[in-house]
Amino acid sequence: MSLLQIAEPGESRARQACHGRVVGIxxxxxxxLVACVRDGQPVCLPGPDGEVLLPSVVHYRSSGPxxxxxxxxxxxxLAPYDTIASVKRLMGRGLHDVMGKCPYRLNxxxxxxxxxxxxxxxxxxxxxxxxxxxxxxxxxxEQALGGELAGxxxxxxxxxxxxxxxxTKDAGRLAGLEVLxxxxxxxxxxxxxxxxxxxxxxxxVFDLGGGTFDISILDLRDGIFTxxxxxxxxALGGDDMDRALVELIxxxxxxxxxxxxxxxxxxxxxxxxxxxxxxxxxxxSSEELVRITPVGxxxxxxxxxxxxxxxxxxxxxxxxxxxxRALKDAGLTAADLDGVxxxxxxxxxxxxxxxxxxxxxxxxxxxxxxxQVVALGAAAQAEIIYSERNDMLLVDVTPLSLGLExxxxxxEKIIPRNSRVPTRARQVFTTYADGQTGFDLHVVQGERExxxxxxxxxxxxxxxxxxxxxxxxxxxxxxxxxxNGLLHVTAREQTSGKEASIQVKPSYGLTEEEIERMLLDSYxxxxxxxxxxxxxxxxxxxxxxxxxxRAALAADGHLLEPAERARLDEAAAALAAARxxxxxxxxxxxxQALDRASQEFAQRRMDQSLSRxxxxxxxxxxxxxxxxxxPATEGEPCPG
Amino acid sequence: MTSEEQTYFxxxxxxxxxxxxxxxxxxxxxxxxxxxxxxxxxxxSPAERVRILxxxxxxxxxxxxxxxxxxxxxxxxxxxxxxxxxEEPGAQAxxxxxxxxxxxxxxxxxxxxxxxxxxxAVRAIEAMVRRRCEEARAQVAAGFVRLEAGDRSALADIxxxxxxxxxxxxxHDELDRYEEARLLDAQG
Numbered sequence: 001m002s003l004l005q006i007a008e009p010g011e012s013r014a015r016q017a018c019h020g021r022v023v024g025i026x027x028x029x030x031x032x033l034v035a036c037v038r039d040g041q042p043v044c045l046p047g048p049d050g051e052v053l054l055p056s057v058v059h060y061r062s063s064g065p066x067x068x069x070x071x072x073x074x075x076x077x078l079a080p081y082d083t084i085a086s087v088k089r090l091m092g093r094g095l096h097d098v099m100g101k102c103p104y105r106l107n108x109x110x111x112x113x114x115x116x117x118x119x120x121x122x123x124x125x126x127x128x129x130x131x132x133x134x135x136x137x138x139x140x141x142e143q144a145l146g147g148e149l150a151g152x153x154x155x156x157x158x159x160x161x162x163x164x165x166x167x168t169k170d171a172g173r174l175a176g177l178e179v180l181x182x183x184x185x186x187x188x189x190x191x192x193x194x195x196x197x198x199x200x201x202x203x204x205v206f207d208l209g210g211g212t213f214d215i216s217i218l219d220l221r222d223g224i225f226t227x228x229x230x231x232x233x234x235a236l237g238g239d240d241m242d243r244a245l246v247e248l249i250x251x252x253x254x255x256x257x258x259x260x261x262x263x264x265x266x267x268x269x270x271x272x273x274x275x276x277x278x279x280x281x282x283x284x285s286s287e288e289l290v291r292i293t294p295v296g297x298x299x300x301x302x303x304x305x306x307x308x309x310x311x312x313x314x315x316x317x318x319x320x321x322x323x324x325r326a327l328k329d330a331g332l333t334a335a336d337l338d339g340v341x342x343x344x345x346x347x348x349x350x351x352x353x354x355x356x357x358x359x360x361x362x363x364x365x366x367x368x369x370x371x372q373v374v375a376l377g378a379a380a381q382a383e384i385i386y387s388e389r390n391d392m393l394l395v396d397v398t399p400l401s402l403g404l405e406x407x408x409x410x411x412e413k414i415i416p417r418n419s420r421v422p423t424r425a426r427q428v429f430t431t432y433a434d435g436q437t438g439f440d441l442h443v444v445q446g447e448r449e450x451x452x453x454x455x456x457x458x459x460x461x462x463x464x465x466x467x468x469x470x471x472x473x474x475x476x477x478x479x480x481x482x483x484n485g486l487l488h489v490t491a492r493e494q495t496s497g498k499e500a501s502i503q504v505k506p507s508y509g510l511t512e513e514e515i516e517r518m519l520l521d522s523y524x525x526x527x528x529x530x531x532x533x534x535x536x537x538x539x540x541x542x543x544x545x546x547x548x549x550r551a552a553l554a555a556d557g558h559l560l561e562p563a564e565r566a567r568l569d570e571a572a573a574a575l576a577a578a579r580x581x582x583x584x585x586x587x588x589x590x591x592q593a594l595d596r597a598s599q600e601f602a603q604r605r606m607d608q609s610l611s612r613x614x615x616x617x618x619x620x621x622x623x624x625x626x627x628x629x630x631p632a633t634e635g636e637p638c639p640g
Numbered sequence: 641m642t643s644e645e646q647t648y649f650x651x652x653x654x655x656x657x658x659x660x661x662x663x664x665x666x667x668x669x670x671x672x673x674x675x676x677x678x679x680x681x682x683x684x685s686p687a688e689r690v691r692i693l694x695x696x697x698x699x700x701x702x703x704x705x706x707x708x709x710x711x712x713x714x715x716x717x718x719x720x721x722x723x724x725x726x727e728e729p730g731a732q733a734x735x736x737x738x739x740x741x742x743x744x745x746x747x748x749x750x751x752x753x754x755x756x757x758x759x760x761a762v763r764a765i766e767a768m769v770r771r772r773c774e775e776a777r778a779q780v781a782a783g784f785v786r787l788e789a790g791d792r793s794a795l796a797d798i799x800x801x802x803x804x805x806x807x808x809x810x811x812h813d814e815l816d817r818y819e820e821a822r823l824l825d826a827q828g
Contacts, residue, residue: 222670224670324820324823386680389675391674393673393674393677393680394679420702420704421702422696424701480693482693483696484679545685595686
């Protein structure tokens with residue numbers, strides 16, 4: 001959630017400096033991976049232990065930096081409250097979402113952001129925990145690639161809402177990554193599949209990870225990957241199978257109810273048992289019967305594959321409805337598909353494969369490693385974005401409808417689910433009282449008809465409307481969902497043309513100030529020479545902009561009047577002078593000034609290139625278009 | 641040439657008329673996406689990216705409206721100065737009372753069938769609603785043929801059918817929700 005500020009100052013500054021070192025990161029519930037493209041082929045990068053999978057576990061100590069990965073996971077049963085696993089389930093969530101479902105110590109006064117109490121009297125948010133994981137992956141990639149990264153594509157479940165996406169992006173920033181793009185996991189998987197097998201056609205990607213389920217229907221043709229529809233459940237995954245197994249183990253344990261009670265009472269034991277359950281799950285994929293001696297009690301428990309399948313049947317059933325919905329939204333039936341691709345570790349479970357085969361009437365494809373395929377696709381996408389190729393393109397959709405709460409708590413949908421992104425909706429509001437100078441707007445995401453049943457995104461307060469009689473002021477609010485699935489909002493008063501001021505109160509998540517404070521803290525702890533780095537970055541950015549301007553002027557200088565040209569030259573000279581100095585703020589200011597001065601020029605160049613593109617139409621069409629040309633029209637319906 | 645001055649048909653380089661070849665729409669959309677999708681401009685400056693985002697959203701918006709028969713029809717009417725998008729209280733006046741009566745009957749029939757868990761009856765109602773949608777769409781298409789031949793009296797007919805379609809779609813959504821709820825029940 002943010003106001004329209006896609007032009008984050010200096011956002012693209014680091015990109016040029018790093019010679020195309022870009023990566024894809026799968027920030028998973030149970031495991032995370034980083035991949036890059038080498039010799040045209042995406043590959044996952046191993047850690048010092050030789051493993052590509054980094055357990056998504058962070059262990060906080062009373063002093064010193066936290067442990068991440070296998071080392072952290074080994075601490076889970078000793079220090080369960082200080083060892084955070086499956087943090088992805090907490091991203092972008094509020095206290096009431098996780099109360100009673102979260103095995104950690106929570107700050108119960110923090111409503112909109114989950115705060116976990118860990119060793120050393122510290123409190124950490126899920127964004128910070130995720131940032132620790134990302135930092136390890138960043139270091140791993142920087143070592144493998146021999147220098148600082150220019151950017152990363154981070155994957156998110158397709159069904160993540162705005163708050164969950166924003167939290168992921170914040171974690172990336174906090175880890176010192178330039179987030180090129182948030183990419184939907186099934187889309188990433190489809191990209192990896194499509195590139196690897198050069199397949200074309202319509203595919204369903206069935207992605208059951210540790211904590212989330214996504215189903216996406218894609219069309220792969222001529223290098224364009226179009227997501228036709230997506231659906232899912234952000235609280236369903238392999239973790240739930242582990243928990244179902246724990247329940248089964250407790251029920252079967254010779255220790256009876258006393259054993260179950262002792263597990264309940266001891267979080268360390270519960271975590272240990274959960275790990276044991278996971279191993280049982282893995283073994284049952286190839287064995288028919290598993291015997292274990294559960295930790296924390298005497299006696300053995302036997303679990304057959306049939307027992308397990310019975311225990312997880314309700315979980316498998318929960319995937320049925322999203323699949324139906326996605327197919328329906330795509331306007332297809334299962335028979336129209338050319339294949340079903342399995343992604344996510346949980347799709348190794350044989351019962352799940354049977355369930356998918358039954359749902360789609362065909363055996364699923366699983367020839368790429370379901371653990372790696374998402375990271376591989378993310379790396380491919382990072383390379384595509386960084387190299388600005390247009391022979392390969394992903395067109396994705398927004399998973400949830402965006403709506404506004406109207407009087408009486410009813411939701412009016414303004415952007416329907418499965419709209420291709422980036423997309424926007426414009427709504428015009430008018431005042432209902434004389435002299436009214438403000439509005440409150442409540443933005444929600446979801447498919448239900450009442451706001452209370454949807455996910456609250458934010459409350460906006462619009463202020464500064466010129467006082468007038470009721471119904472005179474007309475406030476135009478634009479809701480834009482960008483290519484990352486993130487929402488941006490702007491408001492303009494139509495009669496005065498003024499930008500109205502908007503205050504955002506995100507329902508879930510961190511404020512910009514909190515993120516900046518965390519960033520500052522991390523710089524201090526990282527002992528990095530921030531000023532030097534900033535100066536370097538601004539110089540690189542200045543060079544880039546000056547070069548781009550020079551090239552543009554050489555090509556299309558004729559589009560400018562002499563006076564306009566003089567103003568541009570002056571702004572460019574000012575920037576060139578600042579670039580030689582030591583003040584990174586001055587360079588940044590002059591970059592912005594030059595940017596403002598060149599906006600009109602850029603616009604004309606784009607219009608020129610568009611009219612060249614349209615020139616390919618037949619004369620007949622052009623004549624008709626000219627003939628039918630009507631006065632200006634407003635795109636969207638305008639209530640009020 | 642700013643986005644406000646262009647119609648969705650202009651954006652996609654299509655003739656402004658109701659009849660549309662979905663394949664042509666798709667191909668134009670794909671060609672323009674290769675030009676304007678933000679990922680193709682991954683290294684553009686922040687200010688350029690704002691402008692590219694604007695183009696890309698215009699394109700997606702145009703595609704979304706034109707691809708859908710009902711939305712394309714409503715949009716064409718709006719270009720002609722007839723706005724059926726706003727759900728004013730007066731809008732109902734344009735609807736044929738016999739149509740409204742029919743909808744009420746259907747609704748009662750559906751409530752009864754659902755209460756009795758008579759799936760066959762529910763499916764029959766669904767088939768009926770689907771048929772009514774198809775009829776209304778055929779009438780919309782016929783209306784545009786008249787309109788595009790210069791008969792502006794067709795505007796009111798088209799508007800009426802589109803409003804009827806809105807009722808029918810809503811009805812259909814309800815049937816769909818019922819079906820989903822039934823599936824959920826079946827899951828226990």
